[in-house]
Amino acid sequence: MSKLDDIVSLCKRRGFVFPGSDVYGGFAGTWDFGPLGVILKKKIMDSWWSFFVEGRDDMYGVDAAILMNPKTWVASGHTATFADPLVECKECKSRFRADKIADGINESVSSEEFWDLHVKCPVCGKENWGPIRKFNMMFLTHVGAVLPEDTGELAEKSIAYLRPETAQGIFTNFKNVVDTFYPSLPFGLAQQGKAFRNEISPRDFILRDRECSQMEIEYFVKPADWEENFEKMRELFHEFLEKEMGLDASLIHELEVPAEDRAHYSKRTIDFMFDYPNGCEELMGLAYRTDFDLSNIARESGKSMEYRDKITGEVFVPHVIEPSIGVERLFLAVLSNAYIEDEVNGEKRTVLKLPENLAPYRFCVSPLLKNKSELVGKAREVYVLLKEKYGNVTWDDSGNIGKRYRKQDEIGTPKCVVIDFDTLEDKSVTVRDRDTTSQVRVKIEEL
Numbered sequence: 001m002s003k004l005d006d007i008v009s010l011c012k013r014r015g016f017v018f019p020g021s022d023v024y025g026g027f028a029g030t031w032d033f034g035p036l037g038v039i040l041k042k043k044i045m046d047s048w049w050s051f052f053v054e055g056r057d058d059m060y061g062v063d064a065a066i067l068m069n070p071k072t073w074v075a076s077g078h079t080a081t082f083a084d085p086l087v088e089c090k091e092c093k094s095r096f097r098a099d100k101i102a103d104g105i106n107e108s109v110s111s112e113e114f115w116d117l118h119v120k121c122p123v124c125g126k127e128n129w130g131p132i133r134k135f136n137m138m139f140l141t142h143v144g145a146v147l148p149e150d151t152g153e154l155a156e157k158s159i160a161y162l163r164p165e166t167a168q169g170i171f172t173n174f175k176n177v178v179d180t181f182y183p184s185l186p187f188g189l190a191q192q193g194k195a196f197r198n199e200i201s202p203r204d205f206i207l208r209d210r211e212c213s214q215m216e217i218e219y220f221v222k223p224a225d226w227e228e229n230f231e232k233m234r235e236l237f238h239e240f241l242e243k244e245m246g247l248d249a250s251l252i253h254e255l256e257v258p259a260e261d262r263a264h265y266s267k268r269t270i271d272f273m274f275d276y277p278n279g280c281e282e283l284m285g286l287a288y289r290t291d292f293d294l295s296n297i298a299r300e301s302g303k304s305m306e307y308r309d310k311i312t313g314e315v316f317v318p319h320v321i322e323p324s325i326g327v328e329r330l331f332l333a334v335l336s337n338a339y340i341e342d343e344v345n346g347e348k349r350t351v352l353k354l355p356e357n358l359a360p361y362r363f364c365v366s367p368l369l370k371n372k373s374e375l376v377g378k379a380r381e382v383y384v385l386l387k388e389k390y391g392n393v394t395w396d397d398s399g400n401i402g403k404r405y406r407k408q409d410e411i412g413t414p415k416c417v418v419i420d421f422d423t424l425e426d427k428s429v430t431v432r433d434r435d436t437t438s439q440v441r442v443k444i445e446e447l
């Protein structure tokens with residue numbers, strides 16, 4: 001088993017992540033977060049929000065609707081260009097993303113270029129390909145009282161899309177926020193929420209799924225100040241990833257995206273790459289989007305997106321720096337960074353060395369023996385005390401103490417508190433450390 005398989009297995013075994021619609025045999029490209037996964041995910045999202053929004057004076061939050069006026073996607077370019085090259089095997093009818101089954105080509109590969117590579121079909125092994133077709137990855141839906149058999153204008157006018165990114169929900173609220181809060185430049189609008197992409201072949205666990213959560217900031221700047229602010233964001237994100245998420249700096253690599261590979265809107269992009277267990281993959285993107293989005297919205301809506309400088313009176317369309325991060329990608333980076341297999345007293349153990357601010361539980365409280373009522377009673381007392389003080393505290397009296405430690409190690413609980421017979425005399429407990437497995441006696445009131 002690869003390390004990724006080990007992590008997938010731990011995620012299911014311990015209730016972090018389950019396959020979507022598991023009971024019905026799954027649903028490709030979807031995943032459900034279980035009781036521990038939802039805590040970890042929430043902590044990651046809250047930490048981002050606190051670091052980039054609450055902790056600053058220049059950031060504002062929004063929470064826009066997932067369903068947006070389809071003009072949004074015409075303006076943003078998604079209707080025309082948010083597409084992957086789809087190729088079909090004429091022998092077995094399997095469909096693939098062309099640039100994922102051949103080396104050295106990108107999304108803009110032509111049919112001739114692809115045919116010249118003489119790729120064999122990954123399913124049937126033959127080489128008989130149809131032309132490359134552009135496959136738009138937006139999920140299409142119909143809004144309003146439209147029947148499946150309806151055609152023509154009624155059906156066409158009802159078409160909407162599940163948003164493929166949260167960014168446009170921010171841009172479309174730029175004017176609303178400027179007109180209600182009068183922020184000075186530079187300022188940012190932040191949003192967390194779901195985004196949907198109909199990936200041709202979802203894979204790599206939660207790394208490439210069809211439904212994901214994004215955390216995006218559009219940071220509006222004066223056009224001349226973009227480089228300075230780009231650098232500031234770049235530093236801030238290193239700080240966030242390394243200090244708040246606990247990611248090992250040596251696993252993060254910056255990739256300066258060359259012009260031909262950049263998204264259609266970007267003048268400069270740095271991808272923050274992470275060494276995942278299955279290889280180096282994109283963790284987040286930092287892009288300079290110029291005034292692309294606001295100018296497109298102005299054109300498509302007929303409304304001015306200009307900003308008037310409070311001091312100079314100068315009127316212009318602000319430029320934008322966009323740090324965009326996928327929650328699931330960060331979640332997997334945090335998990336794989338924390339996942340360690342080591343040996344304790346000659347026995348193999350799996351441990352999640354999660355930073356304390358992200359661990360689902362801060363403490364696990366248990367009585368040494370569960371059939372001694374005086375120990376259980378005292379342990380419940382300590383549990384209630386810690387629960388009131390810290391909130392994220394769990395109780396475990398299953399199996400023997402060794403088994404409990406191994407379980408808590410696997411879910412990343414930093415400290416296990418054990419109540420034994422001495423506790424009844426000296427009001428002290430044993431505190432066992434996840435990372436070192438060392439044990440110390442601590443007074444209950446000092447916990």
Ligand SMILES: [Zn+2]
Pocket residue numbers: 089090091092093094121122123124125126
């Ligand atoms: Zn085939």
